[in-house]
Structures are given as structure tokens and as C-alpha cells.
Amino acid sequence: MDSDGNESFSLYKIDISKNKSKIVLLVGSTVGISGISSATVVHTLPEDPDNIIVQYNGRKIKAADLYKLPLSSRWNTKRNKNNKMKLVAKNPGNVQRWLLDNAGYVGGSTTLNGLEGKFLYKEQGVKEFKVLQEFNPLDEGFSPISFDFDDKTLFVSSNIGRDRAAIYKYSPEKNKLGEMVFGHDEVDVTGLIMSRHQKKLLGVILLMNTLSLFI
Numbered sequence: 630m631d632s633d634g635n636e637s638f639s640l641y642k643i644d645i646s647k648n649k650s651k652i653v654l655l656v657g658s659t660v661g662i663s664g665i666s667s668a669t670v671v672h673t674l675p676e677d678p679d680n681i682i683v684q685y686n687g688r689k690i691k692a693a694d695l696y697k698l699p700l701s702s703r704w705n706t707k708r709n710k711n712n713k714m715k716l717v718a719k720n721p722g723n724v725q726r727w728l729l730d731n732a733g734y735v736g737g738s739t740t741l742n743g744l745e746g747k748f749l750y751k752e753q754g755v756k757e758f759k760v761l762q763e764f765n766p767l768d769e770g771f772s773p774i775s776f777d778f779d780d781k782t783l784f785v786s787s788n789i790g791r792d793r794a795a796i797y798k799y800s801p802e803k804n805k806l807g808e809m810v811f812g813h814d815e816v817d818v819t820g821l822i823m824s825r826h827q828k829k830l831l832g833v834i835l836l837m838n839t840l841s842l843f844i
Contacts, residue, residue: 638667640683642700654704656685656711664690671695672733675825682717682733692720695727695735728773730780731825737773737783737801741766748773750801761804771799771806774821778828784810786819793817796833 637658644651656668664686672682679700686693687710695718702713718727718735728737730753737750738758744765749758764770771787774796783801788794795812799805811818811833820834 637665638669639704640668640670640698654706655698655700655702656683656714657704657706657709659687659709666690671727672729674733676732682729683714684727685714689720689722692722692724694718694720697733726773728776728783730776731778732780734780736776736780739773746770752801761801771797772819773799774819775823777830782807784821784830786817788817794819794836796821 637660639654639658640656642653642655644653658668659666666685666687668683668685668687670681671684674680674682680697681700683696683698684693685696688694694716696714697717698711699713702711704711718738721740723740723742724738725741726739727735728739730736734753736753737748740747740749744767746764746766747760748762748764750761751758762770769787769789771785771789772794774784774786776783777798781800781802783799785797785799785806786794787797787806789806791812793813793815794817796810796818798807798810800807810830813835817836818833819836821830822832822834823829824831
């Protein structure tokens, strides 16, 4: 939805179980004085086809939380809420990005207060996050992108010792940057193309007119 330049995003599902398809609103968006409340899909939970994980800033505009959203539910337009949404991770106010493993477990996050950034991580079964890296976004560093399919190794984009960011493997357990997966001397490599079906990395995304390259 675009209202006088204010873009907000709602989530819908299309019910094709009957002869006539039906569009159902799952999470609605609102534009108010404090800002825009929007929802985006973070994880499709392939092992749990009845639910998805969404990021939604309805509680606090500048601090999006994570919720498990049943696909069988619907948005209450009168109360502006979906009663079936279950809070998975509450944003303390400074989380810029959540990092989920392949099963949807929240294993990491990046926070930012001014120019003071942190990368936090926690293993499955552990309650509290621990700080693995502190960084200034203007300096050399790395940005976590996604878990590999072993749910232990991370893919990160790093410009440490380089003019351009490249893709590396990273071990949270050892807190150590590993082998370079792909790098380019002229452009930053900032994203991945993953295949959940084949359980492998198919390609990378270069920061140059969003060019995709399969490897």
C-alpha cells in the first residue's frame, strides 16, 4: 500500500482449497503518526507447513519483533491484530536484523546504537545471546547473511583486508572467519542464492545493479 509516498506492506494468503480462490489477510499494515507498521516474511518453515515466521513492528515502530504466524489464522480488521500470532523474539529496541537457522531457530542478531554495532549469537537450547563481535559500520568488518545447512556454520559478507566485500564461511563456535567462498575485485558480494531442496549454495549476488551470479 502506498499512501502519499508512505509504503506499508501487509501479508495475505490465497486459499485455493475450494473451486473459487479466496484472498485472506494474515497481517495488516497501518500508517500512523508514529510511523508505518508493516510485516514481512522472514522464514517459510519448510518443516512446518502450517506456520511461517514474520517480522512485524506493530508493538514498537522502530523495533520489529519476530512472530510465528499460523497460516490458518486471519487478521482482525476491527482490532488491528491477529490473535494467533505468537511472539518468538522480542526486539529490545536496537536489533537491526534477526538471523534464523534452517529450522527457524533464532540463532543470531545484529544490533546498532549509533556507530556501535554488535553481532550476537546463541546455540540451540541456550537462553541468552552472547556478543561475538563488536564493530563500527564505517570500518572493516563482516555482516552475517545466513546459516549453512549444517546450522553451525554461517555465511558472512566481509571486507576485512579487502577493498570489496566477499563471501566467507564463519564459525560462531570458534568466532573465526574461515575460507573465502567467492570474491570479486571490482564489486561487493553481499547476498546468496540458496537451494533448500538441494541443500547447497547455488549463487551469489553482486552489488552492481543487483547482478546475480551462479557458481
